């Protein structure tokens with residue numbers, strides 16, 4: 460930090476798998492109800508999304524070795540492989556997330572700020588309807604992992620704000636939680652909304668916002684808050700994760716406005732409803748931080764940096780740093 464400029468390092472969707480999760484090879488295929496679905500999932504994961512979701516550690520290590528000096532570091536959610544689909548209530552996933560966060564805290568210390576991703580809290584499997592949101596995962600996320608649901612700090616004219624997308628988008632996700640947990644989740648959401656409203660209400664008109672939100676599905680819900688709505692023009696960039704690749708972000712923009720598909724399972728309903736409301740993403744100046752691997756098809760992962768001018772005379776300069784698979788041992 461030179462006084463008038465600062466470097467922000469941003470990483471997302473690390474999906475680190477520690478030894479206990481790595482021992483769960485084939486965990487997703489095991490959810491498939493029959494042979495044809497198993498073949499479809501194997502093809503989708505193998506050729507398009509990510510063939511080895513438990514092999515991200517070498518990418519994480521490469522990131523830790525290669526990332527340059529930074530004044531602020533933001534990790535934008537999803538620290539484990541969530542191989543039991545219930546978030547960090549699962550001991551193995553919690554151990555992975557803990558390892559991941561501990562290594563980053565050791566490397567970056569107080570400069571690290573971390574948002575909560577959907578996989579910390581549990582997410583129903585793509586097929587087979589296994590897992591989902593778990594309150595026990597919330598308790599561990601804010602307790603053992605010490606992640607803060609909403610954080611903010613100011614530097615120069617900039618205010619960095621981190622929010623929890625799962626709580627904001629809860630109306631879409633609550634069906635993935637056990638019914639007896641619904642009241643507690645609603646209460647957490649109400650508390651989070653109140654905090655976010657206070658944070659945005661306290662912005663002064665000359666401040667610029669860098670918003671960090673794991674899943675863009677949350678953005679239409681944020682836009683419904685009058686305090687956020689009134690300050691949308693101050694949001695210089697909203698850094699999202701979750702989509703893992705620019706290709707997915709481009710496709711999402713293309714499909715924005717699509718009617719929700721509610722008859723094809725929890726995952727399709729979740730994704731199509733998100734796309735239905737995706738047009739509003741534009742007002743947030745969305746910028747994707749991909750996963751470190753990117754997707755199998757393009758191998759297009761990496762991380763971002765942003766150069767900030769304290770007076771915000773020029774907009775933040777974002778730069779993508781690719782992590783070529785051929786260079787990761």
Ligand SMILES: [Fe+2]
Nearest residue numbers: 472474537701
């Ligand atoms: Fe992710």
